[in-house]
Amino acid sequence: MxxxxxxxxxxxxxxxxxxxxxxxxxxxxxxxxxxxxxxxxxxxxxxxxxxxxxxxxxxxxxxxxxxxxxxxxxxxxxxxxxxxxxxxxxxxxxxxxxxxxxxxxxxxxxxxxxxxxxxxxGYGGLPQRSRGVLNSMWWANYSAPGSFAQLAAAYSAKHGVDPGDLKRAIAQVSVKSHDNGSRNPKAHLRNKVTLDQVMQAPMVASPLGLYDCCGVSxxxxxxxxxxxxxxxxLGKTDLVTVKALQLAVSNGTESGHSSWDGSHFMTARIAAKRAYAEAGIKDPRKEISLAEVHDCFSVTELVTMEDLFLSPEGGAIKDVLDGFYNADGGLPCQIDGGLKCFGHPIGASGLRMIYEMYLQLLGRAGPRQTKDPRFGLTHNLGGAPHQNVCSVAIIGRYGE
Amino acid sequence: MIGITAYGAYIPRLRLARKSIVEANSWSAPELRSQGKGERAMCNWDEDTLTMAVEAARDCLGDRDRAGISAIHLASTTVPFADRQNAGIVAAALAMPEDISTMDVTSSQRAGTTGLIAALGLAAHGNGDVLFVASDSRQTRAGGIQELQYGDGAVALAVGRENVIARLLGSHSVTVDFVDHYRASDREFDYTWEERWIRDEGYARIVPQAVKGVLARTGLAAADFRYFILPCVLPKVAASLAKKIGFAEDAVVDPLHASCGETGTAHAILMFAHVLERAKPGERILVLGFGQGCDALAFEVTEAIAGLAPRAGVSGALARRKEETNYSKFLAFNGLVEKEKGKRAELDNQTALSTLYRNREMLLGLIGGLCTACGTRQFPKSLVCVNPNCRARRTQVDCRFADTPCSIMTFSADYLTYTADPPLHYGMVQFDGGGRFLANFTDVDVGAVKVGQPMRMMFRVKDFDDNRGFRRYFWKAAPAPAQGG
Missing domain, CATH: 3.40.47.10 (Thiolase/Chalcone synthase)
Known part of the structure; x- marks a missing residue:
C-alpha cells in the first residue's frame, strides 16, 4: 500500500x-x-x-x-x-x-x-442548471434538497424510526449548528433558532423544511x-499537517444496483476507512477531536455521523439528541456553524472546513475554541446520495 | 374472418367536476349552470394525446408478443407534432420492432372510425394484426360549452384475422362537407355553428344514410343489433335517431358523458370497447362515427371473446379516478391562464435530437440492459456491468423495464423544483428482479406516497420546450393498480 x-x-x-x-x-x-x-x-x-x-x-x-x-x-x-x-x-x-x-x-x-x-x-437556492444533454432526458427532475431528503425515507424504513422522531432529531442538528454559527463572525447565518422554529418552517422537500437546508452563500x-x-x-514552529486526504466517487452502484439501501453514503464509508488508515486512526469516535461534515441538509449530517463511524450504525439519533456533537459535547461537529450557518459557496466549502480545523488546532478559534483538539476531520460531499463524490480529510499537528 | 382481436383503453385519472367549471364561470356564462353535473376526464400536466395512446395500447396488448403486429395507426385531431410521425412515437414507446408500418389518421372527428375501417382493410390483406389507436385531448376556451362536453381519453384495438372477438360484418361511409365545427390548422380551438342546424341537417340527415348503407351491405335490419353506438354531445340525438331508424331503445349505448366526456376521435371506439367488455357471443354492434360525413361499422361478437385475457378496459380506466374540483388547475394545465412559474422554470429544455435518436430505445422504450455474464438487470444499459461482483464488459442485451412491476425505495415531495403540479414527487424506484433508477412520480397525492409502495411505469411528458415547440417524453412511476382491480 x-x-x-x-x-x-x-x-x-x-x-x-x-x-x-x-x-x-x-x-x-x-x-x-x-x-x-x-x-x-x-x-x-x-x-x-x-x-x-x-x-x-x-x-x-x-x-x-x-x-x-x-x-x-x-x-x-x-x-x-x-x-x-x-x-x-x-x-x-x-x-x-x-x-x-x-x-x-x-x-x-x-x-x-x-x-x-x-x-x-435572482432567486434563493442553488442555480438551476442543465445536467447534460442525455441526462436531462431521463434523470428525474429533482433538486438538491429533494435528493438528500430521500435519505430520511430510507433511514426511517431501515432502522424502523418513526418519521416524526427522525424529523425532530434532524431539527436538533440544525439547532446546534445555528448555535455554533452565532459565535462565528464570518458565518452567513448568525441567528439562533429553536426546535419549534425548525419543525414549523415551510417545507422545501419533505421532510426537509427551510431550516434543514444550508445557506447558499x-x-x-x-x-x-x-x-x-x-x-x-520560513519560521513556523507550530505545524499543522495533512494526515489524510481521501476521495471516493460513486461508480453507479448506488443508482443502479440493488446493493444500496438509500439510507447512507457508500462513498463516505469507503473514503472514511481509507482516511483513517492513512492517518493511522484506529478508533475514530475517540481519536477525532472535531468534525466539519458536509451538512448541506440536516439529514445528511445525521447519516454522515454513522458513515464516518463516529456514531454506531443506527445510533446517530441518540448521539444527536444526547448532544454528543454539540460544542460542549464529546465530538463537536460544525463548530463553525457548518454549511448550515457558515454558508455554502460551493467551491469554497471544502477549504472553509479545513480553515476551521486549522484555526482550532492552532488555538485561534476565539469564542468557538475547543480544548486541545488533536485531529480535525473534514467531510466534503458533492452530488446526491445516489451519485456523489465524497472527500474525507484529516489534519493535525505535525508528528502527532 | 376479419375483426377485433383485443381492446384496451386509457382515461386520465383526473376527473374535473363539471360543477367546478360552471361555478367558476357563472358570472359570465350563467346559461351553463344546468350543465354542472357529472365530470370530465382531464389530462394531468404531463399527459397528452400520445401518452394516453401509449397507455391504451399497452392495455390492449398486455404481454402479447409484439412480433405479430405489422402496423400501428393513430387517429387523433390533437397530435402534438404536425410533422413528426406521432404513431412512430407510440411504436417506439411500445418497443415495437422497426419493421412495422405506422400512420397518423387525422383532420376529422371521424378519423377514429375511418381509421378503423382502413386498419381492418389493411389487416385483411396484410401480414399481421394492425394496432389501431385513437386518442384525443381537445383544447377548449375557458367557459365554453365544449369545456363541459369534451373529455380526454384514448382507446386501442388490435385488428386481425385470428382470435377475432368481434367480427366485421361490413362497413359503409358517407362523406359530406358538413361543417358543424372546424379547427383551422393554426388555431387551438374549435369554431362551431348552431346546434339545432347540426342536429337537424347534420346528424338527422347524414347518419341514417350511413346506417342504411351498412344495413344494405350486410343484409341486416336495425333490429338485428344489440348495440347502437353514436357519440354526440347534443342531448337525445343518438336516442332519437336510433328510434327513428328502428333500433331498440335499450340498444343505445351510454356515451359516458357523466363520467368521462366526449373524447373526440377516440369516442366511438371507446364506447365500442366499453361494450365489448360486456357483449356476448352473437350480439351485433353498430359503431357510428360522425364528422364531415359518417362511418358505419357492423360487428358481431364471437365465442373467442370469452378467452380474452383480463385487462383494465374502459371500466378499469374509469375506476382509476381522482376527482378534481380545482378549475384553476385545469386552466393552468391547459395553458388557459399564464401561471407564474418561477425562475427555476427558465431552464432551457432544448433536446438534442441526435442524442434522442441515439438513445431512443432507452428513452422512449425504457430499454435497459441484462448482463449475460451475471444476470443483473440494469438501467440504463451500459458497457460495463453495474454489479460490483461482475463488472463484465460488453455483455448486456436489451431488457425492457416498462412493464416490470416496481416499488418505491426512497422518495421526497419537492416544493422547490419547477413542476406544473407541485410538489414534484420522485424517488428511487426498484424493479422486481433487479434494476433501479431515480424516477419522477406521477398521478400521486401528497401524503399518500410510501416506501415499499408498488408502482407501475407510465409513458409521460418529461419536459416542455416552449421556445422550440418540442416536448420530450420519458417514463415515470405511478401507483400500481390495486391487486384484483
Missing amino acids: ASGIRDRVAILGMGCSKFGERWNDDAEDLMVEAYEECLADAGIGTEQIQAAWLATAIEDFHVGKSGVPLSVALRLPFIPVTRVENFCASGSEALRGAVYAVASGACDIALALGVEKLKDT DGSACAIVTTPEIARS
Missing part, C-alpha cells in the same frame, strides 16, 4: 472571506479577501507560490472557466493554475491538487483557493501548503 500523505505536507497559511450574501462583491473581491488573510498568515509573497488550484463549481455565475480567473485576480506570476470542479467537493479537490504537488516534490509552495459567487441568480477560502521542512525554514 502507498505510504500516504500523512505529515508530508504542512499548511503554511489559510484564509477565508466572510461568507454570505455579498451583494456588492464580485468573485474577485472574495478571492482577494481570502487570499490576503492567507498570505499574511503564511508570511510569504505571491512570487513564492509555484502552482495554484482554483475550485469553483458553478462557473456560469461570475467566476468563469479555467485557471485564468484566479491568476488574474491575484496577479499570479504566470505559474500553472488549474481549475478543478467536483460538485460541492471542489474545494477539497483544489487542496488535493496543491498538497499532492508539494508531496511529489514538483513544487515547494502551492496555493489552493475555492470560490463561489452564487447570489447573482458567496464566499472564498484558501490554503497555502508546503513541506514541513520549508515551513520550518
